[in-house]
Amino acid sequence: xxxxxxxxxxxxxxxxxKAGGAAGAAAIAPGVFLTTPAQxxxxxxxxxxxxxxxxxxxxxxxxxGCNACVTACEEExxxxxxxxxxxxxxxxxxxxxxxxxxxxxxxxxxxxxxxxMCQHCENPPCVDVCPTGASFKREDGIVLVxxxxxxxxxxxxxxxxxxxxxxxxxxxxxxxxxxxxxxxxVESCTMCVHRVDEDGTPACVEACNAETHxxxxxxxxxxxxxxxxxxxxxxxxxxxxxxxxxxxxxRYRGI
Amino acid sequence: MSQTKLLMRLFxxxxxxxxxxxxxxxxxxxxxxxxxxxxxxxxxxxxxxxRRFSEETGCVAPxxxxxxxxxxxxxxxxxxxxxxxxxxxxxxxxECINCHAVxxxxxxxxxxxxxxxxxxxxxxxxxxxxDCFQCHSDVPVRASKLRxxxxxxxPHHSTEPFAGKLASETVQLLTNEDQAQ
Numbered sequence: 001x002x003x004x005x006x007x008x009x010x011x012x013x014x015x016x017x018k019a020g021g022a023a024g025a026a027a028i029a030p031g032v033f034l035t036t037p038a039q040x041x042x043x044x045x046x047x048x049x050x051x052x053x054x055x056x057x058x059x060x061x062x063x064x065g066c067n068a069c070v071t072a073c074e075e076e077x078x079x080x081x082x083x084x085x086x087x088x089x090x091x092x093x094x095x096x097x098x099x100x101x102x103x104x105x106x107x108x109x110x111x112x113x114x115x116x117m118c119q120h121c122e123n124p125p126c127v128d129v130c131p132t133g134a135s136f137k138r139e140d141g142i143v144l145v146x147x148x149x150x151x152x153x154x155x156x157x158x159x160x161x162x163x164x165x166x167x168x169x170x171x172x173x174x175x176x177x178x179x180x181x182x183x184x185x186v187e188s189c190t191m192c193v194h195r196v197d198e199d200g201t202p203a204c205v206e207a208c209n210a211e212t213h214x215x216x217x218x219x220x221x222x223x224x225x226x227x228x229x230x231x232x233x234x235x236x237x238x239x240x241x242x243x244x245x246x247x248x249x250x251r252y253r254g255i
Numbered sequence: 256m257s258q259t260k261l262l263m264r265l266f267x268x269x270x271x272x273x274x275x276x277x278x279x280x281x282x283x284x285x286x287x288x289x290x291x292x293x294x295x296x297x298x299x300x301x302x303x304x305x306r307r308f309s310e311e312t313g314c315v316a317p318x319x320x321x322x323x324x325x326x327x328x329x330x331x332x333x334x335x336x337x338x339x340x341x342x343x344x345x346x347x348x349x350e351c352i353n354c355h356a357v358x359x360x361x362x363x364x365x366x367x368x369x370x371x372x373x374x375x376x377x378x379x380x381x382x383x384x385x386d387c388f389q390c391h392s393d394v395p396v397r398a399s400k401l402r403x404x405x406x407x408x409x410p411h412h413s414t415e416p417f418a419g420k421l422a423s424e425t426v427q428l429l430t431n432e433d434q435a436q
Contacts, residue, residue, distance in 0.1 A: 046339035138340065146337050147390060175392055177349040182390030197340045 040199040052122075052141035053191055053249060054221040055205060056228050056237050059114040060254035061215035062208075064102075069115045069216070072207030073098045076192060077179040085172040095166045095181075097189045098204055103255070112255060115204065115216070118143055118164040118189035119240065120249030126156035126165065135186075141221075141249050142193050147185040156186055161241050164188045191249075221249065314354075315345050325351075329387075344400045348391055353399040364394035 041047065074080040079095040086094055098117040104110070124143045126135045134149035135156045145156075145165075157165045165188040168181060175181050178194040192202035201218050208216040219228035231237070237251030314321045316328070328346040335341040344350050355373035356364050365371050367388045370379050374393075378385055 041340070043342045043344070046335075046341055136338065138338065140340070144337070148333065148337070171389070175390060177352075177392045177396050180390035180392075182386075185390075193340065194342070197342050 041197065047138055047140040047197070049139045050222065052221045053120070053196060054219065054228055055202070055250045056217040056231055056253065057114055057250065058215045058253045059112045061213050062113050062115065063211065063213050064111060064113050066211060066213060067100060068207040068211045069204035070098050070100060072203040076203035078174065078176040079181065083172065083174060085174070086170050089169045093169050095168065095187065097187070114252060114255065116162060117250070119162050119246070120191060122247035123245065125159040125161065125246070129155040129159040131155065142191045142196070144190055144193065145186050145188065147180065147182060150185040152184040152186065154186060161244060348387065350399055352392065353395045356395050367393040
């Protein structure tokens with residue numbers, strides 16, 4: 001109450017200075033953000049298009065016969081060998097969030113292997129064709145399926161040039177809380193969105209680095225100083241089916 | 256003609272008596288019994304949902320509010336998490352399960368098919384079929400992260416009553432679980 005009895009501050013400059021000081025104090029007051037890394041997103045903040053997540057795969061470093069990325073993905077997201085609920089589905093029907101593809105050049109007999117998964121396109125055909133809006137792209141470029149809305153029509157599976165999506169044919173049990181999956185919906189690689197939101201790295205990239213192949217790099221494509229951006233700038237990286245102009249988030253080298 | 260009229264009157268009386276009879280009978284019964292009518296499906300055994308919150312702290316919202324509107328909280332959280340990557344734990348389905356999970360005699364968490372499962376206790380009674388657990392886990396898988404509310408790391412919805420207030424015993428319990436794993 002004593003404040004109101006004081007005369008109003010006459011100068012605009014002083015007012016601005018005080019307001020600036022108050023704003024600075026408010027920003028420091030929570031204290032929480034000072035201890036967290038600069039790039040970590042607070043749990044209550046939505047993702048923004050300031051970032052675009054991507055993965056760079058070096059096919060020359062990718063180990064022939066190594067399946068670490070696939071196994072890691074299965075373990076992390078509870079599909080394939082990590083979830084025995086799908087034992088009645090035929091191999092063609094089973095989930096394949098990520099799979100190893102082997103290419104042989106007929107002229108030179110050179111064999112290349114690479115992991116193939118959702119390429120997280122900037123212009124995803126799966127989103128274009130989805131009749132319900134279940135297939136969508138997050139602000140940060142990660143393409144996902146909202147299984148609450150998915151009706152299982154599988155148009156997106158037809159539209160995807162990378163055969164990245166699969167359909168769940170059976171009743172499932174023991175899903176991971178961070179990767180819900182259920183019968184009658186389409187699914188694909190989520191770029192381990194639950195890890196990324198908590199400033200983590202996708203399981204496949206982590207496993208590849210643990211195997212010392214170091215064929216995969218994960219990072220922000222919009223950040224010039226990120227490892228993936230520097231690698232791409234220096235050595236370049238190819239899109240698979242670049243002719244489709246999808247601007248994929250997953251890039252390859254050595255193909 | 257008068258005979259026909261008489262017959263018709265008699266017939267009308269009989270019909271009337273027949274119609275009134277059940278009403279009279281029920282009235283008699285009501286007078287005789289002063290117990291309340293049993294609830295529908297009263298033969299169904301309803302087990303008391305297991306609680307891990309004390310009376311004064313309650314759930315993430317007051318109990319009456321949660322009973323009526325828990326689905327709204329979960330739905331709200333679901334869309335925010337799915338589309339915007341907002342991963343606060345307070346109203347997440349995983350934390351519901353982490354807190355309310357019930358164990359059987361063998362010390363195993365009961366599945367949602369079991370009528371002792373926290374969600375099933377009410378939904379079986381009310382004949383509400385929920386789809387949540389076709390995709391989501393119905394038992395705890397990893398330790399609760401709700402402790403973060405204590406240090407104010409999850410300020411989302413913090414203006415609402417009971418936000419960030421967990422009983423010290425709950426915090427202790429969750430901490431012990433963390434250490435055990």
